[in-house]
Amino acid sequence: MTERPTPAEIVARVLAVLGDALLAAYLFGSATMGGLKAHSDLDVLGVLSRRMTTRERRELVARMLEISGSRARRGPARPVELTLVVEPDVRPWRYPPRAEFLYGEWLRAEYEAGLVPEPAASADLATVLTMVRANGRVLAGPPPAKLLERVPPQDLRRALVDSLPGLLADLETDHNVALTLARMWLTLATGEIVPKDVAASWALERLPSELHPPLIWARDVYLGRAADQPLDVPAVRDLAQHILGRVHDCSAD
Numbered sequence: 001m002t003e004r005p006t007p008a009e010i011v012a013r014v015l016a017v018l019g020d021a022l023l024a025a026y027l028f029g030s031a032t033m034g035g036l037k038a039h040s041d042l043d044v045l046g047v048l049s050r051r052m053t054t055r056e057r058r059e060l061v062a063r064m065l066e067i068s069g070s071r072a073r074r075g076p077a078r079p080v081e082l083t084l085v086v087e088p089d090v091r092p093w094r095y096p097p098r099a100e101f102l103y104g105e106w107l108r109a110e111y112e113a114g115l116v117p118e119p120a121a122s123a124d125l126a127t128v129l130t131m132v133r134a135n136g137r138v139l140a141g142p143p144p145a146k147l148l149e150r151v152p153p154q155d156l157r158r159a160l161v162d163s164l165p166g167l168l169a170d171l172e173t174d175h176n177v178a179l180t181l182a183r184m185w186l187t188l189a190t191g192e193i194v195p196k197d198v199a200a201s202w203a204l205e206r207l208p209s210e211l212h213p214p215l216i217w218a219r220d221v222y223l224g225r226a227a228d229q230p231l232d233v234p235a236v237r238d239l240a241q242h243i244l245g246r247v248h249d250c251s252a253d
Contacts, residue, residue: 004077005067007031010044011139013063014082017056023047023087024141028128032135034195038224039176041081041104044139045132047147048086052100057116061103065112069105079105083128090129093149095158097125106170126151126159131193153191160184161251164244171240172233175218181243182215188250197223203243211239 011025029043030036052060060082066073068080084101099122107115130151136144151159164184171177176196183199186192194202200219204212214235220226 004075005042005080007042007044007137007139009067010042010080010082011046013067014046014060014084015140017060017063018048018052021048021050021052022140023049024144024147025139026132026136026144027139028132028136029081030195032137033131033193034198036078037195037197037222039222039228041079043081043128044083045128045136046082046084047090047141048084048100051086051119052084054116057101057118060101061111061115061117064103065108068103069108071108081105083125085125087147090125091147091149093151093155095126095155096121096123096162097129098122099125106174123159123162126156127163127187127193130156134193157188157251160188161247164247168240171236172231175221175228175231178215178218178236178239179222181240181247185243185246185250188247206246207239207242211235211242214239 007027014022014025024047026045027043028045030040031042036042064080064082067077069078070076080103082101082103083099085097086100089098089100098119100119101117102122103111103117129148133144133148133150138144141147167177167180179196179200182203183194183196186194186199186202197219200215204215207215214232217226221228
């Protein structure tokens with residue numbers, strides 16, 4: 001996987017659009033928890049001092065389309081997931097938090113068709129902010145704890161459960177869903193957030209052996225040991241059903 005774009009290039013493109021409205025930017029996710037894998041996104045969180053205009057949203061989408069993913073307009077590159085929040089929307093903390101802007105490759109077709117990302121409540125932000133505070137690397141601005149409050153454990157647990165419907169919508173088409181379910185289970189059981197391959201190994205130790213194949217395959221794709229291919233849908237459904245049972249057991253505790 002190409003090492004383009006760099007985190008600095010992403011921040012430079014945000015600054016070109018938003019200037020001093022960008023208070024801080026942080027690298028998080030795989031890049032700061034065990035290292036980028038073959039299919040890892042480059043995850044960046046930016047904290048803004050104000051809301052974005054429609055023109056700024058449109059321009060920033062165009063700048064991300066140039067550099068993100070296998071269909072990047074400047075040539076194949078690592079996919080970017082860029083999340084922007086406005087400081088008063090996340091500090092003081094409240095649930096659900098609000099995302100001001102989100103770019104991710106799973107929405108490329110909509111972006112290319114003219115979709116302009118709008119602000120929206122986002123349960124996933126609870127996990128993002130937790131990861132940034134724990135393992136985020138400063139790309140611009142002060143350390144994360146200066147701008148981001150700690151997400152209470154009960155809100156992190158609530159967010160994981162609330163994100164399930166959106167996650168399961170992609171169960172039969174995206175190998176990452178199985179890995180995310182495994183990580184969700186681990187987080188609810190232990191309170192920790194770990195890389196997806198570590199979560200898969202943890203889950204495999206607790207799953208019946210007949211459910212192992214789709215999770216092993218998903219982990220191997222994530223690590224670059226196997227080629228992506230159509231999912232074994234019945235096997236993935238069985239795996240997901242079992243993990244969902246464990247997730248609901250943990251969330252009820």
